[in-house]
Amino acid sequence: MQPISVITGRIVALPVQDIDTDQIIPARYLKVTDKSGLAEGLFYAWRFDAEGKPNPDFVLNRPEAQGATILVAGRNFGCGSSREHAPWALQGYGFKAVISPAFADIFRNNALKNGLLTVQVDEDTYQQLVSLFEEDPTTEVTIDLAAQTVTLPDGRQTHFPIDPFTRHCLLHGVDQLGFLLNEEAAIAAYEAAHPARVVTTARS
Amino acid sequence: MPRTLFDKIWDAHIVRPQTAETPAVLYIDLHLIHEVTSPQAFTELRQRGLKVRRPDRTLATMDHSTPTTPRGPDGIIPVVDAQAAAQLRQLEQNCAEFGIPLFALGSEYQGIVHVIGPEQGLTQPGMTIVCGDSHTSTHGAFGALAFGIGTSEVAHVLATQCLIQSRPKTMEVRVDGRLGPGVTAKDIILAIIARYGVGAGAGHVFEYTGEAIRALSMEERMTICNMSIEGGARAGMIAPDDTTFQYIAGRPFAPKGAAWDEAVAYWRTLPTDEGAVYDRTITLDASHLIPMITYGTNPGMGMPIDGRIPTPEELPDPAARQALDKALRYMDLRPGQSLLGHKIDVVFLGSCTNSRISDLRLAASILKGRKVADGVRMMVVPGSQQVKKQAESEGLDAIFRAAGAEWREAGCSACLGMNDDKVPPGKYAVSTSNRNFEGRQGPGARTFLASPLTAVASAIEGAVADPRRYVRD
Numbered sequence: 315m316q317p318i319s320v321i322t323g324r325i326v327a328l329p330v331q332d333i334d335t336d337q338i339i340p341a342r343y344l345k346v347t348d349k350s351g352l353a354e355g356l357f358y359a360w361r362f363d364a365e366g367k368p369n370p371d372f373v374l375n376r377p378e379a380q381g382a383t384i385l386v387a388g389r390n391f392g393c394g395s396s397r398e399h400a401p402w403a404l405q406g407y408g409f410k411a412v413i414s415p416a417f418a419d420i421f422r423n424n425a426l427k428n429g430l431l432t433v434q435v436d437e438d439t440y441q442q443l444v445s446l447f448e449e450d451p452t453t454e455v456t457i458d459l460a461a462q463t464v465t466l467p468d469g470r471q472t473h474f475p476i477d478p479f480t481r482h483c484l485l486h487g488v489d490q491l492g493f494l495l496n497e498e499a500a501i502a503a504y505e506a507a508h509p510a511r512v513v514t515t516a517r518s
Numbered sequence: 519m520p521r522t523l524f525d526k527i528w529d530a531h532i533v534r535p536q537t538a539e540t541p542a543v544l545y546i547d548l549h550l551i552h553e554v555t556s557p558q559a560f561t562e563l564r565q566r567g568l569k570v571r572r573p574d575r576t577l578a579t580m581d582h583s584t585p586t587t588p589r590g591p592d593g594i595i596p597v598v599d600a601q602a603a604a605q606l607r608q609l610e611q612n613c614a615e616f617g618i619p620l621f622a623l624g625s626e627y628q629g630i631v632h633v634i635g636p637e638q639g640l641t642q643p644g645m646t647i648v649c650g651d652s653h654t655s656t657h658g659a660f661g662a663l664a665f666g667i668g669t670s671e672v673a674h675v676l677a678t679q680c681l682i683q684s685r686p687k688t689m690e691v692r693v694d695g696r697l698g699p700g701v702t703a704k705d706i707i708l709a710i711i712a713r714y715g716v717g718a719g720a721g722h723v724f725e726y727t728g729e730a731i732r733a734l735s736m737e738e739r740m741t742i743c744n745m746s747i748e749g750g751a752r753a754g755m756i757a758p759d760d761t762t763f764q765y766i767a768g769r770p771f772a773p774k775g776a777a778w779d780e781a782v783a784y785w786r787t788l789p790t791d792e793g794a795v796y797d798r799t800i801t802l803d804a805s806h807l808i809p810m811i812t813y814g815t816n817p818g819m820g821m822p823i824d825g826r827i828p829t830p831e832e833l834p835d836p837a838a839r840q841a842l843d844k845a846l847r848y849m850d851l852r853p854g855q856s857l858l859g860h861k862i863d864v865v866f867l868g869s870c871t872n873s874r875i876s877d878l879r880l881a882a883s884i885l886k887g888r889k890v891a892d893g894v895r896m897m898v899v900p901g902s903q904q905v906k907k908q909a910e911s912e913g914l915d916a917i918f919r920a921a922g923a924e925w926r927e928a929g930c931s932a933c934l935g936m937n938d939d940k941v942p943p944g945k946y947a948v949s950t951s952n953r954n955f956e957g958r959q960g961p962g963a964r965t966f967l968a969s970p971l972t973a974v975a976s977a978i979e980g981a982v983a984d985p986r987r988y989v990r991d
């Protein structure tokens with residue numbers, strides 16, 4: 315994975331709470347066996363009408379929202395299914411980070427494993443970002459992963475939490491599977507001490 | 519120090535303890551996989567030249583994108599969707615290449631991943647169980663730590679049988695009292711989510727305790743744990759007891775002979791110790807509960823079946839008001855409206871929440887001798903081939919068919935609308951599944967979540983109905 319340190323980009327606000335992964339990417343797009351082509355299904359039911367024509371009222375279709383790389387969304391973003399297709403679709407569309415007052419656990423996990431930053435901010439900052447976007451859709455913010463800060467155009471800064479291990483992996487492009495593979499000795503020792511009670515290959 | 523059920527299982531699976539810099543490395547006893555969230559993980563293994571570390575702790579089934587159309591005369595279930603067919607073929611190839619046992623479409627053990635684990639006796643107390651599916655929480659009903667993971671993590675577990683995990687917090691969900699007639703486990707969990715919200719459990723593992731929970735059968739406990747994720751928790755658990763052990767005994771993967779006695783002795787050590795502390799406790803009194811139904815577009819937008827949809831003025835939080843407004847526009851419903859008598863078009867009896875044999879028996883008990891109302895399509899989709907076979911041996915299929923309902927093959931079906939089993943745009947469905955998200959059951963579909971009893975009562979009346987009038991007890 316590419317190391318990530320600072321993301322500067324335009325925001326687009328979708329001020330809806332509890333956006334579930336079925337909205338982010340509907341189930342009928344999950345028949346793929348790779349990660350490509352998912353951007354087309356991103357927020358499909360909101361982006362397109364019943365005939366498949368872009369819905370001009372939906373924020374991502376507005377001309378001024380084109381090129382935004384940071385999504386600002388309401389709390390409990392990514393609730394629902396564990397589909398990693400959700401962060402893949404967001405990234406495929408061009409998003410590099412999502413800012414929200416709260417993320418669903420599995421979504422955050424999946425997003426960070428793919429280098430899509432989940433930036434949790436307090437309600438006030440969230441509201442400010444929504445207003446900033448509404449006043450000026452070209453608003454840019456800067457997310458600094460090393461410093462764990464989001465900087466607004468007027469210089470206001472807010473801190474966001476991220477667990478130290480994930481931050482380290484993202485900053486240095488560390489591959490988490492590689493980290494686990496390095497634990498081989500400890501895993502083997504654990505297995506030797508804990509024989510399996512259930513053996514799936516031995517159905518009686 | 520006294521420990522909770524969660525603490526005991528967590529501690530017993532630590533390969534490498536959590537430090538200030540790194541999360542724990544947690545060992546996984548059982549890894550269940552299905553066709554939708556695994557292909558990219560196998561691709562990663564291949565790209566890195568890795569093997570599946572423990573195929574003997576891994577099991578695959580086909581459920582999400584499989585058709586549930588009745589078999590042809592040749593006994594084969596036809597897969598007409600080319601993309602779904604390719605995905606199923608891919609799983610078959612991956613399992614063959616990496617030595618993973620597979621319950622393929624058409625086989626006698628195939629079914630929804632969270633139905634077959636318990637059914638086969640694979641799901642046992644004290645285990646860590648994961649699957650690339652959020653409703654893995656279902657298996658927690660046995661006193662296991664079971665949670666959903668993403669595809670990157672599916673690759674981690676395939677390659678190392680381990681996960682990198684930060685320790686979650688614990689939340690006791692205590693349900694006191696006894697359920698009244700016509701009120702079910704589904705109503706308990708819908709009431710908890712309606713009261714505490716869809717984000718309440720974030721960062722926590724639920725442990726359900728209390729008299730009402732102890733009194734439930736294993737299949738009812740699974741219904742509760744299943745929807746832990748709808749309350750925002752990644753996992754839900756219930757302490758194992760004699761109900762648990764009796765359910766497991768004799769199943770294909772259950773321990774036998776001396777191994778059984780040894781296992782039960784261990785399982786009895788798992789329940790939360792007296793004096794152990796949870797990070798938080800929430801409660802619900804089951805004795806005042808009546809059947810529940812959802813009116814909105816997330817499972818937290820639920821109410822007693824005789825209730826009225828909230829009005830925006832009743833909601834103090836502007837974001838919640840906005841969400842209600844958006845949901846009611848999607849559902850074409852009004853604030854203050856009652857749902858009783860609201861016309862419906864589809865009834866879906868199925869999903870990993872409510873497709874087990876006891877769900878089908880309960881539904882059939884009130885459908886027997888009655889008819890599904892004209893103009894209502896009722897789909898009955900058993901959770902597994904074994905459930906289907908059992909139901910057929912009891913004549914339940916005949917009851918459903920005689921009532922005018924469709925008796926289908928096992929799978930996820932209209933729960934997520936990946937195959938042709940969909941609710942048409944703008945139509946209303948009463949569903950026993952777990953998610954009423956916009957478009958979940960098909961583009962434009964409008965879903966009311968409820969118990970199997972409420973679903974059947976509504977099928978009979980062609981409108982949302984209170985099942986208590988059909989239940990003598």
Ligand code: SF4
Pocket residue numbers: 581582630631632651653869870871929930933934951952
């Ligand atoms: S039945 Fe529904 S919720 Fe359960 S695993 Fe299948 S799609 Fe997911």
